[in-house]
Amino acid sequence: MLDKSLSRRHLLGIGGVASTAALVSPWLEAIANAADEPKLPRRTLGKTGQQIPILLMGGGAGFDRTFDPKIAQGLRHGLDYIDAGRVYANGTCESSAANTLARLKQIDKVWITSKTDRFDAAGFEKDVDVSLKDLQRQSIDLYFLHGLDDPAPLADKELLKTVERLKKSGKIKYFGFSCHDGTVAELLHKAAALPLVDAVMFRYNFRQYGNKELNLAMDAAHKANVGLIAMKTQSSEAGIQDAWKKFEQTGKWTKHQAVLKAVWADSRITAAVSHMDSLEKLQQNIAAALDNQKLGVMDWRAIERYAKATRSDACDGCGHICSGALATPVDIATTLRSVMYHDVYGDRDKAHRVFRALPLAKRQIDGIDFTPAERACPYGVKIGAHMQRAKALFG
Numbered sequence: 057m058l059d060k061s062l063s064r065r066h067l068l069g070i071g072g073v074a075s076t077a078a079l080v081s082p083w084l085e086a087i088a089n090a091a092d093e094p095k096l097p098r099r100t101l102g103k104t105g106q107q108i109p110i111l112l113m114g115g116g117a118g119f120d121r122t123f124d125p126k127i128a129q130g131l132r133h134g135l136d137y138i139d140a141g142r143v144y145a146n147g148t149c150e151s152s153a154a155n156t157l158a159r160l161k162q163i164d165k166v167w168i169t170s171k172t173d174r175f176d177a178a179g180f181e182k183d184v185d186v187s188l189k190d191l192q193r194q195s196i197d198l199y200f201l202h203g204l205d206d207p208a209p210l211a212d213k214e215l216l217k218t219v220e221r222l223k224k225s226g227k228i229k230y231f232g233f234s235c236h237d238g239t240v241a242e243l244l245h246k247a248a249a250l251p252l253v254d255a256v257m258f259r260y261n262f263r264q265y266g267n268k269e270l271n272l273a274m275d276a277a278h279k280a281n282v283g284l285i286a287m288k289t290q291s292s293e294a295g296i297q298d299a300w301k302k303f304e305q306t307g308k309w310t311k312h313q314a315v316l317k318a319v320w321a322d323s324r325i326t327a328a329v330s331h332m333d334s335l336e337k338l339q340q341n342i343a344a345a346l347d348n349q350k351l352g353v354m355d356w357r358a359i360e361r362y363a364k365a366t367r368s369d370a371c372d373g374c375g376h377i378c379s380g381a382l383a384t385p386v387d388i389a390t391t392l393r394s395v396m397y398h399d400v401y402g403d404r405d406k407a408h409r410v411f412r413a414l415p416l417a418k419r420q421i422d423g424i425d426f427t428p429a430e431r432a433c434p435y436g437v438k439i440g441a442h443m444q445r446a447k448a449l450f451g
Contacts, residue, residue: 076122076123079123080123080159086128086132087131087132087160094133094346096109096342096346097109098110099326101283102254102281104230104283109327110327111341111342112139112327112328112329113130113135113137114139114329114331114332115145116145117145117331118149118152119149119156120156121148121155122155123155124152127156130342133342135342136167137169138167140153140169141171142170142171142172142183142202150170154193157192163193167197168193168196169197169198169200170187170198171200171201171234175212176215177214177215180215180219181218184228185227187199188227195229196227196228198228198229198254199222199228199230199232200234201233201234203234203236203237204243205239206239210246210247231254232247232282233253233257234257234258235256235259236258236288237373238374238375240259242273243256244256244258244273244282247282248273248279248280249280254282255282255284256282256284257287258284259288260274260322261291261315261319262318263291263370264372265318278324283326286319286325286329289319290312290331291315291370302365303362306352306358307354309344312341313341314351316330317344317351318351318359331401333401367435368435368437371388371389371392371435372435374434375387378430379429382424382426385418386417386418386419386420386421387418387419388439391414391419391442391446392443392446394408394411397410398449399445408450411446419450426443
């Protein structure tokens, strides 16, 4: 899938600013001559009516600030959608993506989604303007409320008026939100009832296929023609660095490829956004998306066995249940997510940053008996052991 004319140096993006032109030149030629390259399948994103690839480039880990070859390689195969965010990579994600796109002469040819964690009207509008500047664009294709866990902002009249005005002005084309905590089903129902919501990016993976409440909410959103984008598709485990090895590969698909194909098998889902922090991961995901062979019975059974074997190590983020069982305000879900960033993603900086952002009372671990939280957890997550792992990692 990689052009042999692109050297390892170009693929890895090695080289200083002085050599940027030399680094970019082969990619410009490769993209210009990519007509015969296999292209990712595309699906319509709900009421937007727009066709997007089924695999999306996640920007949570950020991009090389000068030039990122992952973006260039994705473009060769029609991966022309970047999922960015104001807070990603310490605020550098948008500008870094724009730098690469500008050098590739693709700044206005790629779908850009970005997001803000400011849910008030003034804050939302201010972040849209900052995003436009950092992205070097006049319009953003889709703008999300980032990490929504409470439906209240969707009833904020001032915010909704601001969104409508920004859409009419062309600063943003479409609007929606991302969500991954315990209120996903509730929020999907809200999206179905709110015409202003064009798309939702939400946690959806192989562990949730039998979740009746979630499926009813997905049905409602799909019926309302809300575009559905899956994230957290790998359902990474907290604190178990090699848990993925419990997946029994039955065919040609690795665990990471198989669970993506499982998500794409759901016709309600338009696309899956993926955390691809290396060219190797990008290549594997593209290969899975390009291959139209469906998962077989043995593949599905392997996924089911893996889900069962690792269920007690995978936190679904429904912290209102486990933390609600304690007399203290400790934030179990965010703490376990921090452990996952450290052990599974290998992103130590983000792990520490997310954990340290919690108020002191919410990251208290010493002296707390987590037994009630474990009893309350509907999935039997070994909360006490994982919280001790967090203590060892973060102090």
